[in-house]
Amino acid sequence: MSTQTAAKTVLITGTSSGIGLAAAVATARAGWHTVATMRDTTRADALNQAAAEAGVSDLIQVKRLDVTDADSVAACVAEVVAEHGHLDAVVNNAGAGFVGTIEQHGMERVRSVMEVNFFGVVELTRAALPHLRASGGRVITVTSVGGVVGQPFNESYCAAKFAVEGFMESLAPVAATAGVQVAVVEPGAVASEFVNNVGLDIPALLAQAGPYAPPLQGYIDHALKSFGSDTAQTPEQAAAPVVDALTAEKMPFRIQTSDWARDFVGMKLADLDGSAVQTEMTNWLG
Template sequence: MASEKTVLITGTSSGIGLATAVAAAQAGWTTIATMRDTGKAEALLKAAAEHAVADRVQVKRLDVADADSITACLDEVIAEHGRLDALVNNAGAARVGTIEQMSLADVRATMEVNFFGVVSATRAALPHLRASRGRVITVTSVGGAVGQPFNEAYCAAKFAVEGFMQSLAPVADTVGVDVTVVEPGAVASEFVSNLGLDVPALLAAAGPYAPALQAYIARTQKSFGNAQTPFEAAAPIIEALAAEHPPFRVQTSDWAREFVGTTLTDLDGSAVQTLTRAWLR
């Protein structure tokens, strides 16, 4: 069995996950690139080949919403490689809408992928990471620090992830496992386009929220016009993989650091409310 360090990354069919898988392989890691549907691996495999790391990238199926899928994937990794040195929780799905106009099923589905999926993968990986004195790196979002309009369910899930990881970090440290959260801002990836938003239909169904939603969508589209590339957002993840003692919280850009800093110094919540209310006018 191989003795090289092995990292498992979730959600690698596109965006930050794809870029992280390629960059980790470039950095010398044996990279287990997982996705719910391995039929969507073409873009990843093409990128790995273009960067001359196809031999270091292994695609496996893993659905973070399916505990049996997580267990089966980890069992294969240990059987084939003998170790797991890092888990990168990247899989996630956005959800645009305000709570009055969402079903509880929608909210639960958002939490299932973005929160419980992270919890399930982390829980299953920890015994192996204890053995290797490895690390858990979780891609959250600036939306895990700053609640954003029309993202109540998504931000709730990302806030929950950050609270979970912040609580886990000192406990994991006692058994030699480092925990880091990585907070991207706007990233030019399929994460947004995969939402498949029908903006006219959304606005037509928004009722009294339509003016605010229209302003929010216009602001968001503008922000993604100046977005990072997925490889730029992946760079801090690779740094956290390599660091002897990675920090708990990392942002992927100067903008993200400034944005997250707003909430970390906002003791009464007024600064964040002033900021986000302006997006809706």
């Protein structure tokens, strides 16, 4: 890739699969120089193949970035600015799911989920902001409908995503005074990602669930149905609003990726006493 170019440059995290991979290809197709980062660059084959098929390999540069390692974050951001002369947008996409309830998993698991899904987002945003101020750039963070609606057996994950949304909602008006726009993108179910991304061993999980086994089975049945249903989006569909946000004159702060996600988030935002959400989540448990 050429260096010190005037073309816009975006850095995207978590691009080895799913929404991150799709977003990297889509931003490149839209003409952005795309720095596609991942913790393990040996997992770049799927991205490289997708880029080649889309004819955008020359616009995608794979770099290592571990969002839980401050030195890795600082080094990657510094390299991007040195090579391209500027940084115009960051897409915080890297994340990790976790299914379980607090009584049965230790605090170490809670902290590990927060490190990836929350502190990693904060670290990269902090490192990028001086350069985004210089370019009048954008911070887009892929959260989840789980950043608005707390979901059963997703306590740690939803807590981290809630934290991200609170952080970004608070940052947005401050960053705007310096010319930086901030938005969150909230996907719902994305086809095929549930078991793969969360790394579930369902029989083992149920065997260890004790008194929570029946509701956990209900939740898993619901999740598997949702992630395989007509309401589930492809990664490409979920990534499309990211590109729209990058190119819009003014981004909205909160962006849902589907009609289902808008309805689901809308239920929570209109639910002043929490009864609608509690009823819906109880129904998910069967």
